[in-house]
Amino acid sequence: AQKVTQAQTEISVVEKEDVTLDCVYETRDTTYYLFWYKQPPSGELVFLIRRNSFDEQNEISGRYSWNFQKSTSSFNFTITASQVVDSAVYFCALSDLRQAAGNKLTFGGGTRVLVKP
Amino acid sequence: DVKVTQSSRYLVKRTGEKVFLECVQDMDHENMFWYRQDPGLGLRLIYFSYDVKMKEKGDIPEGYSVSREKKERFSLILESASTNQTSMYLCASSPSNRDRGPETQYFGPGTRLTVL
Numbered sequence: 381a382q383k384v385t386q387a388q389t390e391i392s393v394v395e396k397e398d399v400t401l402d403c404v405y406e407t408r409d410t411t412y413y414l415f416w417y418k419q420p421p422s423g424e425l426v427f428l429i430r431r432n433s434f435d436e437q438n439e440i441s442g443r444y445s446w447n448f449q450k451s452t453s454s455f456n457f458t459i460t461a462s463q464v465v466d467s468a469v470y471f472c473a474l475s476d477l478r479q480a481a482g483n484k485l486t487f488g489g490g491t492r493v494l495v496k497p
Numbered sequence: 498d499v500k501v502t503q504s505s506r507y508l509v510k511r512t513g514e515k516v517f518l519e520c521v522q523d524m525d526h527e528n529m530f531w532y533r534q535d536p537g538l539g540l541r542l543i544y545f546s547y548d549v550k551m552k553e554k555g556d557i558p559e560g561y562s563v564s565r566e567k568k569e570r571f572s573l574i575l576e577s578a579s580t581n582q583t584s585m586y587l588c589a590s591s592p593s594n595r596d597r598g599p600e601t602q603y604f605g606p607g608t609r610l611t612v613l
Contacts, residue, residue, distance in 0.1 A: 389537065413599050423506075425587065425604035471539060475599040483528050483547070483591055483599040484555070487539035 382407045384474050386488035393462050394496050401457045401491045403472030409433075413475035414455045415485065416446070420468045428470075431455065462495045469493075500524070501605035503588050509611045516575040518608050520588030527593035529571035530602060531555075531563060534585040546571055547593060578612045585609050 383406040393399045405414065416428040429439065429446055439446045443460045459466050469490045476484040504519035522529065528547050532540040532555075542555030544563040552563050560582060564572045571590075575582055586609075589602040 384539075386539075415601070417604075423585070423607040425589075427601045427603070430601055473540075483593070483602070484542060484545065485540075485599070485602065487532075487541070489537050489539040 382409075382474055382476055382486045384472055384486050384488035386470075386472055386491050388491045389489070390492040390494065392494045392496065395464060396461050399459050399462050399466075399493060399495075401459075401470050401472075401493070403455045403457065403488060405453050405455065405472070405474045407453075407474060409476075414448070415473040415475070416455075416457050417471045417473065418468045419471065419490070425471065428457075459493070462493075464495050464497055467493060467495045501588055501590055501603050503586075503605040503608050505608050506606060507609050507611075509613065510575075510578050511613055512579060514575075514578050514612075516578050516610065516612075518573040518575075518586055518588075518610070520571045520573070520590075520605055521569055522571075522590040522603070523569065524590065524592070524603075525568065526590035526603075527568075528591045528600075528602075529565065530589040530591075531561075531571065531573045532587045532589065533557070534587055534607070540587060543573065578610075580612050583610060583612045 385404045412433045414431045417425040419425050445458045447456045469492045471490045472488040473485040501522045530545040531543045546552045546565040562574045587607045588605040591600045591602045
């Protein structure tokens with residue numbers, strides 16, 4: 381069975397500090413996809429990144445960066461120079477390609493990030 | 498922009514009532530999903546649909562049913578609401594493109610349901 385673990389339930393930082401969110405996954409698939417979503421207080425999940433298992437290059441998008449380590453089954457997310465607007469719940473998710481539609485996601489429990497001014 | 502709308506942001510119902518949660522997407526997506534979100538448990542898939550009139554059980558389908566009569570609309574039904582179904586319900590949609598792997602899911606704003 382697939383599983384996604386986000387061990388940190390809540391992280392509190394002061395503005396401009398860096399914050400790293402951990403994501404560890406378990407799957408028997410050799411091909412899979414990983415996602416990160418942000419859920420601000422408004423409630424709607426916002427897509428951040430989609431990464432397939434063959435692409436182990438780290439990615440940077442503005443203040444966001446992702447570190448994919450297949451050897452340790454981890455897909456960690458770092459926010460550099462955090463801002464108050466980064467306060468949200470962040471979810472890591474793993475795709476399940478065995479379903480006919482190939483689109484089912486397994487989500488981690490989420491990490492709440494609180495950025496204080 | 499993809500838009501996924503849900504019929505209510507907040508809903509209060511009584512135990513035993515039949516509850517309908519509606520979700521509409523405007524991007525002609527084949528796939529639609531219903532999740533519930535509970536603290537510490539993340540999102541758990543209730544049901545999903547990959548075509549009109551097609552549905553598949555997710556991880557926690559008990560106590561729920563779904564209906565997809567039109568491509569843009571996916572309804573979640575609580576036949577007899579119970580207090581343990583108090584939760585945030587999120588709808589999502591995505592295009593279907595198996596050649597490129599799973600596509601990004603786009604989420605609605607959620608419905609916070611309280612069952613008294």
